[in-house]
Amino acid sequence: MTMPSNRFQKGEAVMGRWPGSSLYYEVKVLSYDTDTQLYTVIYKDGTELELKGADMKRATGFRQSGGRSRSRSRSPSRRRSRSRSPARVTRRSTSRTKEAPKEPKPKDVLEVRVSPLAKPVENNSNNKHDKEVNDTSSRVSEKAEAVLEKNRVGTRYNLRPRKEDPMDQLIEDLQKIVDETLSEPEKQTVGKTAELEFGGKLGAAFMIVFLPAVTFVLLLMCQQKDPSLLDFPPVLPELDTLWDAGVFGIVALWFLFQALLYMLPVGKVVEGLPLATGKRLKYRINGFYAVILSAAALGVAYYQDVDLSYIHDHFMQFAVSSMILSSVLSVYLYVRSRWAREGELAPGGNSGNVIYDFYIGHELNPRIKSFDLKYFCELRPGLIGWIVINFSMLLAEMKFQKLDTPSLAMMLVNGFQLLYVADALWHEEAILTTMDIVHDGFGFMLAFGDLVWVPFTYSLQAFYLVKHPNALSWPWVAVILAIKLIGYSVFRKANSEKNAFRRNPTDPKLSHVRTIPTATGKSLLVSGLWGLVRHPNYLGDIIMASAWSLPCGFTHILPYFYVIYFICLLIHREARDEKQCRKKYGSAWDEYCRQVRYRIIPGVY
Ligand SMILES: NC(=O)C1=CN([C@@H]2O[C@H](COP(=O)(O)OP(=O)(O)OC[C@H]3O[C@@H](n4cnc5c(N)ncnc54)[C@H](OP(=O)(O)O)[C@@H]3O)[C@@H](O)[C@H]2O)C=CC1
Numbered sequence: 001m002t003m004p005s006n007r008f009q010k011g012e013a014v015m016g017r018w019p020g021s022s023l024y025y026e027v028k029v030l031s032y033d034t035d036t037q038l039y040t041v042i043y044k045d046g047t048e049l050e051l052k053g054a055d056m057k058r059a060t061g062f063r064q065s066g067g068r069s070r071s072r073s074r075s076p077s078r079r080r081s082r083s084r085s086p087a088r089v090t091r092r093s094t095s096r097t098k099e100a101p102k103e104p105k106p107k108d109v110l111e112v113r114v115s116p117l118a119k120p121v122e123n124n125s126n127n128k129h130d131k132e133v134n135d136t137s138s139r140v141s142e143k144a145e146a147v148l149e150k151n152r153v154g155t156r157y158n159l160r161p162r163k164e165d166p167m168d169q170l171i172e173d174l175q176k177i178v179d180e181t182l183s184e185p186e187k188q189t190v191g192k193t194a195e196l197e198f199g200g201k202l203g204a205a206f207m208i209v210f211l212p213a214v215t216f217v218l219l220l221m222c223q224q225k226d227p228s229l230l231d232f233p234p235v236l237p238e239l240d241t242l243w244d245a246g247v248f249g250i251v252a253l254w255f256l257f258q259a260l261l262y263m264l265p266v267g268k269v270v271e272g273l274p275l276a277t278g279k280r281l282k283y284r285i286n287g288f289y290a291v292i293l294s295a296a297a298l299g300v301a302y303y304q305d306v307d308l309s310y311i312h313d314h315f316m317q318f319a320v321s322s323m324i325l326s327s328v329l330s331v332y333l334y335v336r337s338r339w340a341r342e343g344e345l346a347p348g349g350n351s352g353n354v355i356y357d358f359y360i361g362h363e364l365n366p367r368i369k370s371f372d373l374k375y376f377c378e379l380r381p382g383l384i385g386w387i388v389i390n391f392s393m394l395l396a397e398m399k400f401q402k403l404d405t406p407s408l409a410m411m412l413v414n415g416f417q418l419l420y421v422a423d424a425l426w427h428e429e430a431i432l433t434t435m436d437i438v439h440d441g442f443g444f445m446l447a448f449g450d451l452v453w454v455p456f457t458y459s460l461q462a463f464y465l466v467k468h469p470n471a472l473s474w475p476w477v478a479v480i481l482a483i484k485l486i487g488y489s490v491f492r493k494a495n496s497e498k499n500a501f502r503r504n505p506t507d508p509k510l511s512h513v514r515t516i517p518t519a520t521g522k523s524l525l526v527s528g529l530w531g532l533v534r535h536p537n538y539l540g541d542i543i544m545a546s547a548w549s550l551p552c553g554f555t556h557i558l559p560y561f562y563v564i565y566f567i568c569l570l571i572h573r574e575a576r577d578e579k580q581c582r583k584k585y586g587s588a589w590d591e592y593c594r595q596v597r598y599r600i601i602p603g604v605y
């Protein structure tokens with residue numbers, strides 16, 4: 001019987017939820033059953049139970065959070081009201097009980113429910129919305145306290161069947177108070193996206209036109225003899241030359257081939273972060289197999305004399321076909337999101353405005369059975385497609401420049417970006433905690449970003465080099481290699497430090513790290529690279545990005561498009577993340593900002 005590597009370990013002391021309640025007690029993990037995905041744990045009084053991972057918390061996190069747990073309610077309105085309530089009561093039984101433990105004292109029960117839950121909300125409130133929640137919280141607390149006080153007198157808690165249980169009656173009373181205290185409008189506004197990003201509705205409408213236009217202009221400029229900005233605007237091609245049914249067929253086949261690889265039953269299955277419903281989705285981790293199999297397929301095609309430089313020669317048509325595919329996908333995603341349940345919507349893409357929600361993405365994790373469309377698109381067809389495009393550019397360069405071997409510049413660009421993509425798929429699991437998966441819905445922004453923007457604009461350096469060669473001296477190659485190495489080390493170390501810490505904060509290997517506890521139970525890292533700047537992974541990524549452009553020389557700005565865009569993207573992303581972290585962690589985040597003053601670049605920004 002093996003324990004999942006990233007979860008609780010045999011012998012570990014953790015806090016386990018008592019079935020049917022929101023109460024947590026200290027338990028010791030005895031074993032884990034991979035088939036049922038249940039942990040067998042033992043309580044201090046000797047009771048053995050089987051618990052789901054979702055019903056267990058690490059002891060450190062538990063103490064800071066006061067044992068707060070997510071609720072899974074029976075209806076969306078109920079769910080909304082509960083999740084905002086400090087006196088929230090959960091009546092969910094997710095565990096299989098073998099035997100009941102000794103009765104906990106009513107006093108213990110009552111204290112856990114009321115006081116610690118209200119406090120984090122208070123600490124974290126720094127906007128209007130949170131203040132409203134706090135007002136409501138205190139109203140609920142007052143009433144709840146009265147009911148609890150009444151129940152303290154003479155009520156003994158035992159584990160009899162629900163209907164006869166006085167504790168259940170108490171729970172029911174508290175829930176009624178929560179539901180009654182929250183007025184209807186309050187209930188309805190919860191879950192709606194209050195603050196619009198990307199310039200709101202107008203900004204979203206603009207981006208839907210702007211992103212495809214920029215992609216066109218970049219590609220047209222890049223294939224000009226003189227790709228200088230002075231030669232702007234580029235000559236527009238005839239409309240009918242942009243469509244090729246054969247090319248569209250290749251794009252569609254590539255998408256299906258990647259979908260097939262995604263569905264291969266190889267690799268482990270992991271759980272994502274808990275959703276608003278409390279549910280955790282399962283994801284299969286087999287991205288690296290997809291890279292290997294895609295490379296093998298490419299190798300076979302190459303040795304079967306398939307002319308892969310065809311992609312370069314029909315690059316605009318490939319881009320147009322991918323735009324059509326991503327647009328069709330975006331419309332499908334929006335239409336299906338109209339039928340999604342409330343708990344399945346994206347916190348960031350639920351404004352009620354069609355254009356905005358279409359752009360950001362209305363549904364958080366659209367799935368066809370267990371096929372997760374967002375997770376698939378983020379890492380597979382576009383990202384691996386980018387590497388195939390780069391390889392095609394390398395072959396096209398050899399053909400066009402009549403070379404026996406690719407140029408040094410082309411080899412560096414291909415090698416660097418291959419490393420980046422392979423690294424992303426090697427650490428595939430880490431994407432489950434990114435903003436894109438956790439917060440943003442799946443709509444036009446990510447569908448276009450994943451399927452068009454990434455493969456067609458991130459490969460601009462290789463596309464540029466085909467017709468604009470740049471000779472590199474060996475010392476300069478060494479400098480570029482050193483920049484890439486530094487950037488990659490910072491990027492990898494930062495992401496690994498954070499992932500290791502988030503996965504298992506109590507790992508003895510991490511005992512030396514300095515942290516700031518937060519009211520949510522999670523802590524913030526303040527040592528290592530996370531003590532240097534607040535986003536060291538962005539810093540590494542930007543350094544790496546510059547190493548991808550330098551092989552193209554300094555004659556034109558076009559191959560530097562990626563690094564310029566990327567800096568803007570990450571500055572904007574950092575601001576979005578900062579806002580979300582301040583909401584999540586309140587004063588603990590302010591303390592982190594006090595201790596770590598710079599956002600991305602030490603001493604500068
Ligand atoms: N090539 C490309 O086009 C792009 C690349 N990227 C790269 O993707 C990677 C992931 O980016 P992204 O998801 O934006 O950001 P991060 O991986 O930095 O994730 C941000 C989250 O990390 C947690 N966090 C922040 N500070 C700390 C801390 N001190 N200690 C512990 N946890 C902390 C918070 O979440 P919580 O506390 O809830 O865990 C926060 O919301 C980056 O390397 C980035 O460069 C991103 C966008 C585009």
Ligand SMILES: CC(C)CCC[C@@H](C)[C@H]1CC=C2C3=C(CC[C@@]21C)[C@@]1(C)CC[C@H](O)C(C)(C)[C@@H]1CC3
Nearest residue numbers: 378379420423424431434436445446449450453454
């Ligand atoms: C152009 C639009 C306004 C925005 C589009 C943004 C998307 C292109 C990016 C949003 C986050 C991304 C990530 C990666 C690729 C680009 C997009 C989709 C990523 C998969 C690249 C490889 C990295 O190692 C990563 C950390 C896995 C990245 C995750 C975020």
